[in-house]
Amino acid sequence: DGGITQSPKYLFRKEGQNVTLSCEQNLNHDAMYWYRQDPGQGLRLIYYSQIVNDFQKGDIAEGYSVSREKKESFPLTVTSAQKNPTAFYLCASSIGTVSRETQYFGPGTRLLVL
Amino acid sequence: GNSVTQMEGPVTLSEEAFLTINCTYTATGYPSLFWYVQYPGEGLQLLLKATKADDKGSNKGFEATYRKETTSFHLEKGSVQVSDSAVYFCALWEAAGNKLTFGGGTRVLVKP
Numbered sequence: 001d002g003g004i005t006q007s008p009k010y011l012f013r014k015e016g017q018n019v020t021l022s023c024e025q026n027l028n029h030d031a032m033y034w035y036r037q038d039p040g041q042g043l044r045l046i047y048y049s050q051i052v053n054d055f056q057k058g059d060i061a062e063g064y065s066v067s068r069e070k071k072e073s074f075p076l077t078v079t080s081a082q083k084n085p086t087a088f089y090l091c092a093s094s095i096g097t098v099s100r101e102t103q104y105f106g107p108g109t110r111l112l113v114l
Numbered sequence: 115g116n117s118v119t120q121m122e123g124p125v126t127l128s129e130e131a132f133l134t135i136n137c138t139y140t141a142t143g144y145p146s147l148f149w150y151v152q153y154p155g156e157g158l159q160l161l162l163k164a165t166k167a168d169d170k171g172s173n174k175g176f177e178a179t180y181r182k183e184t185t186s187f188h189l190e191k192g193s194v195q196v197s198d199s200a201v202y203f204c205a206l207w208e209a210a211g212n213k214l215t216f217g218g219g220t221r222v223l224v225k226p
Contacts, residue, residue: 004157033213040218040219041219042118042203042217042219043203044216045214048213059213090158092158102148103160103214105150105157105158106157108155108157
């Protein structure tokens with residue numbers, strides 16, 4: 001079945017530690033996205049990538065980094081510079097970035113700080 | 115910039131009741147509009163969408179009509195079930211911003 005997988009489901013970070021969240025899709029989509037969801041709030045865009053080896057900052061990119069070395073993979077690193085990383089992180093993909101195309105979401109990773 | 119405003123929840127209903135979740139938006143141009151649903155502990159699933167004025171999106175008994183004159187995209191369902199308990203997000207996509215802008219979400223709880 002085609003879809004988006006995210007791992008791990010839960011991730012714990014210690015102070016000063018960088019952690020990486022995995023996102024893989026087998027939908028052959030060009031575009032991929034990372035969103036952050038805080039309790040009771042909507043989603044905010046962290047980074048997006050329209051094509052391999054290219055990515056753009058979203059609204060809240062500070063303290064995060066990404067790479068897009070392969071079409072199917074878009075890992076997100078939460079660096080120690082992100083002072084409030086506890087949140088639910090959602091990865092999404094779409095065929096491209098044309099306005100009428102639907103974004104498909106993965107199941108999410110919940111990040112907690114120890 | 116673009117923005118989406120949804121009614122705050124939680125909305126608590128009995129089974130078979132009528133559900134309406136209001137959504138209004140602010141955007142330049144002609145955005146595409148979406149409703150996504152999030153079940154507990156899961157990611158978002160597309161529920162329905164509309165890409166131009168007067169379009170009606172529908173899926174699983176849910177409907178929403180793109181009203182440009184009132185900049186609204188209200189979600190409705192005639193008879194809800196317990197399985198409809200979830201958080202519902204209204205969102206818009208506009209090419210100028212090159213991203214989805216989400217409302218804050220509305221939690222719906224349907225009681226048997």
